[in-house]
Amino acid sequence: MHRSPRRLAAVALAAALLPLTACGSGSEGADTSEGADAAGGAFPVTIDHKYGSTTVDAEPERVVTVGLTDHDAVLALGTVPVGTTDWYGTHEAAIGPWATDLLGDAELPTLLTDTGTGPQLEEIALLQPDVIIAQYAGITQEQYDSLSEIAPVVAQPAEYVDYGVPWRQQTETIGRILGRADEAEQLIADVDALFAEARAEHPEFAEATAIPASPYEGYWVFGGEDPRSRMLTDLGFTYPEDVDAVIGDEFGANISEERTDLLDQGTVVWSVPDPEEGAEQLHQDPLYGDLAVVTEGREVFVEENSDFGVAYGFSSVLSLPYVLDQLVPRLAAAVDGDPDTEVPVAR
Incomplete structure (x- = not known):
């Protein structure tokens, strides 16, 4: 990503103003044992990904989703993101009719438009996120590094191709990020039951x-x-x-x-x-x-x-x-x- 002076200024401002709720590590294969009991909402939790690992120290309140479908799992787990990323350009805030009921009385997330140059750093910085989620995504190392100057980033998993994370792992990982692993497991089980019913029929x-x-x-x-x-x-x-x-x-x-x-x-x-x-x-x-x-x-x-x-x-x-x-x-x-x-x- 080309780092213009305007982009760097936004990143610097966000870094100065934001007390980070998590920290990132560049080491591959980091120990995730400290987050093993996150099913009960315990923190910290460490999550491995394509560019190392990220530790979330406390329950995030301001979530930005860079992954193109990640906000669905965030909403399903009871959190309304402050920012979502556009894909189809067909629904307000990229939230389809299957998800709108979960907004409740919350404000619509800010829609972040990917113009082909990657995540929009200035827009994301202004949202002052606690965590940036990029599961169904293809962010590069450079984009990950730039985003990490704004807030902790959980990038796409290393074991799958970019934009290839399975919906189960996407949901499970986001459940751990939000401290709601038990709820994520139940969501997965409910959808798995629908698949099992269809296969049987x-x-x-x-x-x-x-x-x-x-x-x-x-x-x-x-x-x-x-x-x-x-x-x-x-x-x-x-x-x-x-x-x-x-x-x-x-x-x-x-x-x-x-x-x-x-x-x-x-x-x-x-x-x-x-x-x-x-x-x-x-x-x-x-x-x-x-x-x-x-x-x-x-x-x-x-x-x-x-x-x-x-x-x-x-x-x-x-x-x-x-x-x-x-x-x-x-x-x-x-x-x-x-x-x-x-x-x-x-x-």
Whole structure:
């Protein structure tokens, strides 16, 4: 990130005014035993991440989320962030209808706009956060260092690709940050029960492969560590190994026209701005349109900027119940083997 004098001044001001409630350590594999009893809300708690570890000494009151979906878990655990980060640009303060009831009488968080240069340091500094959460994120070492001058930062976990943290770990980690690990475990268990119910009702999912994709700059396929892919495997589907091998160490990638055969799966869940127009354009390409996944009607189309589409993209502990209610019957219709079965658009 380019550090302008204005940015550095904001950071210096925040550092001077803020008594930090936590401290960061640059050592890898730091001992987390002191936070082992955080299930009861005990502090301090130390959390390892991609750039070392961060210790939270006391319950944070002013939380800023840099991770694009992290605020859902924060809200689900009873805290309204003072700042959230924009992604879709479709909802006020980036809070979807599945989460608005949790705001209560609190003020809406300040929406932080990522313009492509990374987290906005001046805006974040003015919010005087106690902690900055970046779980579903891809912040760099330089961005982490800059943010750490404002407040303690819990960056994305090292063991997953950027933007690849599983929703369970995201929720568990945020629960520890907030001193509400027990509540986080219960939230996870409640959503897991919904997945178990769907798998029991649809054993056919376990016999099919599934991938999420987008016609972004050709054919973009989300990798096995993307939250959408994890949701599909949680439902029982198999993420195809040959697709993961092509995508490699990323949360997703474009595939070449020569490899459109990789799209011929049990089902493809397409995220498109306009489902009707998107389907027409995709099907006009003979390299894709002649595949069995098309001719046998095994596609699901999601309107990506609709409430449902945003919730699907989030695939968070808070949005997943909202998503599963619509998506499960559409997936069942897509994999039933009957091309005459209508698969309604998910809006």
